[in-house]
Amino acid sequence: MVSFAVGLTKNLPDGRVMRSFVENHDLVIWRSVSGQLSCWLNRCPHRGMRLSHGFVRGEALACVYHGWHYGKDTACRYIPAHPDLDPPGTIKTMAFRSFDKGGIIWVNIDNKKDEPIIPNNLLSVRSLEFRCPLEMVEAEIPEFEYHSAKKGLLNLKIKKQGFGKWIIEILGQGLYMHLFLHKLPSQKCAIHALSNDNVSSEQRKDMSRLLEHLRYVSEAKYKVLAA
Amino acid sequence: MNAIEQAMQYWYPIGMLGDLQRSETRKTRLLGMDIELKTEQSGLISVFHQKKPWNTKSAYGHIWTSPSKMPKPLFDVPEAGDHERRFVPCGSVRVRCSPLRAVENFLDVAHFPFVHTDILGAEPHTEVEPYSVNIDETKDEVIATKVKFYQPQAAKSASDGIVTDYVYRVPSPMNALLYKTCPNRDDVQDVIAIFVQPLDEETCDVWPWMALYDDQSTMAEMIEFQQLIFLQDRSVLENQIPIKLPLDPKMEIPTRADLTSVAYRRWLKKHGAIYGAMVSSTDDAWVAAQ
Numbered sequence: 405m406v407s408f409a410v411g412l413t414k415n416l417p418d419g420r421v422m423r424s425f426v427e428n429h430d431l432v433i434w435r436s437v438s439g440q441l442s443c444w445l446n447r448c449p450h451r452g453m454r455l456s457h458g459f460v461r462g463e464a465l466a467c468v469y470h471g472w473h474y475g476k477d478t479a480c481r482y483i484p485a486h487p488d489l490d491p492p493g494t495i496k497t498m499a500f501r502s503f504d505k506g507g508i509i510w511v512n513i514d515n516k517k518d519e520p521i522i523p524n525n526l527l528s529v530r531s532l533e534f535r536c537p538l539e540m541v542e543a544e545i546p547e548f549e550y551h552s553a554k555k556g557l558l559n560l561k562i563k564k565q566g567f568g569k570w571i572i573e574i575l576g577q578g579l580y581m582h583l584f585l586h587k588l589p590s591q592k593c594a595i596h597a598l599s600n601d602n603v604s605s606e607q608r609k610d611m612s613r614l615l616e617h618l619r620y621v622s623e624a625k626y627k628v629l630a631a
Numbered sequence: 632m633n634a635i636e637q638a639m640q641y642w643y644p645i646g647m648l649g650d651l652q653r654s655e656t657r658k659t660r661l662l663g664m665d666i667e668l669k670t671e672q673s674g675l676i677s678v679f680h681q682k683k684p685w686n687t688k689s690a691y692g693h694i695w696t697s698p699s700k701m702p703k704p705l706f707d708v709p710e711a712g713d714h715e716r717r718f719v720p721c722g723s724v725r726v727r728c729s730p731l732r733a734v735e736n737f738l739d740v741a742h743f744p745f746v747h748t749d750i751l752g753a754e755p756h757t758e759v760e761p762y763s764v765n766i767d768e769t770k771d772e773v774i775a776t777k778v779k780f781y782q783p784q785a786a787k788s789a790s791d792g793i794v795t796d797y798v799y800r801v802p803s804p805m806n807a808l809l810y811k812t813c814p815n816r817d818d819v820q821d822v823i824a825i826f827v828q829p830l831d832e833e834t835c836d837v838w839p840w841m842a843l844y845d846d847q848s849t850m851a852e853m854i855e856f857q858q859l860i861f862l863q864d865r866s867v868l869e870n871q872i873p874i875k876l877p878l879d880p881k882m883e884i885p886t887r888a889d890l891t892s893v894a895y896r897r898w899l900k901k902h903g904a905i906y907g908a909m910v911s912s913t914d915d916a917w918v919a920a921q
Binding site for chain 1: 741742744745746754757758759866867870871872873877883884885886887888919
């Protein structure tokens with residue numbers, strides 16, 4: 405099974421927690437204060453609370469309900485209701501393989517080694533959530549047209565590069581965008597976008613607007629279909 | 632008897648007495664059934680499901696109803712007859728969780744420092760000391776006693792942090808009461824209850840009710856305090872997986888601080904009170920969450 409892009413590395417700083425989904429698994433993804441990334445099933449084994457509501461304390465993630473601390477090895481380290489107790493080793497969360505590569509956070513739910521091929525010199529553009537299914541966006545991308553306010557209709561060269569990955573080249577500007585599509589529950593999806601690194605801030609804004617337009621068109625078509 | 636038949640034997644709150652208007656019909660839901668709460672011009676209150684009348688009664692600031700022709704008697708709250716107390720119905724809070732999860736959360740003190748930070752608890756005062764839990768055989772109630780917890784602001788009327796003593800009572804599956812140290816008086820205890828209206832197995836309206844010795848705070852202040860506490864609880868209750876309360880001991884891991892919850896779950900199981908519960912770890916919703 406391939407690795408899934410679940411977010412941009414820059415959007416999860418040290419000491420922060422986020423929620424994500426892969427193949428309907430509800431996940432908590434967090435980075436310890438020293439920068440170590442972890443991805444677990446989003447559920448505290450104690451009372452079922454979503455760990456994505458929790459908080460990072462040093463190298464542990466604490467559940468917001470009763471403050472149980474889990475270390476990077478998934479084991480429960482500390483139960484505040486019993487400060488002197490050494491928690492039994494059986495209390496632990498369920499981990500999935502996760503790693504940063506090329507500015508993207510990747511999750512591999514089979515825990516098998518799979519290194520996505522991605523250039524190392526890409527720049528993060530942004531992550532965008534779409535209120536329409538991933539298939540809707542995949543159908544839209546090859547047809548996609550964009551009129552830039554300043555430059556008029558852009559000459560786009562669009563190609564699919566494997567599972568959930570598209571490259572949009574803006575011809576004549578030396579711009580490449582790498583789009584990683586991410587399926588979410590409830591008929592939603594996200595795009596995590598990067599670009600080549602020699603771009604101006606004006607060009608980044610342009611790419612961001614292009615993505616917003618893609619979202620606008622995809623959501624509008626989905627609304628018509630759903631109605 | 633299946634889950635819903637078992638649940639139909641009890642009384643449930645469906646409205647606050649002080650809140651009803653004359654010549655008014657309200658629609659609500661109970662145990663997945665649509666019902667109408669009708670107040671006549673004369674003040675007479677009745678409840679209908681599919682045009683058939685259900686039993687009603689007024690007690691503890693609320694209107695109660697039951698789908699059963701012969702419901703089990705409503706539990707007794709002796710403190711409701713003590714006219715030195717102020718009785719405070721707090722309105723309802725809609726929560727997308729099992730009614731049983733709402734009750735279990737009410738019985739828990741270990742979450743105070745994390746969910747009700749600087750009000751009902753604060754780090755580093757997180758320890759839950761050993762306490763006692765038993766079943767009162769004559770009343771068939773779960774009782775927890777000698778529960779102690781340090782609280783920065785135990786009630787609206789509290790000015791300093793105190794170690795609060797608690798006693799908990801669960802007289803029926805979806806109702807619970809606690810008796811706690813009154814910040815102003817050593818000789819009496821405040822009573823706080825939650826009465827839970829199960830709309831269905833995964834949604835409930837929670838009706839907190841209090842009987843307090845507090846001659847300083849206004850009604851609005853006391854209600855506001857309790858609403859704040861319950862809204863904090865809701866943020867947890869709507870994020871527990873699975874939504875239903877798991878009764879199979881393999882599904883969640885309790886510690887000594889959870890003795891009340893453990894006794895509550897066993898007692899529910901013994902009575903077949905499984906409306907809003909997940910009984911087995913082979914349940915599809917549980918397997919999907921793994």
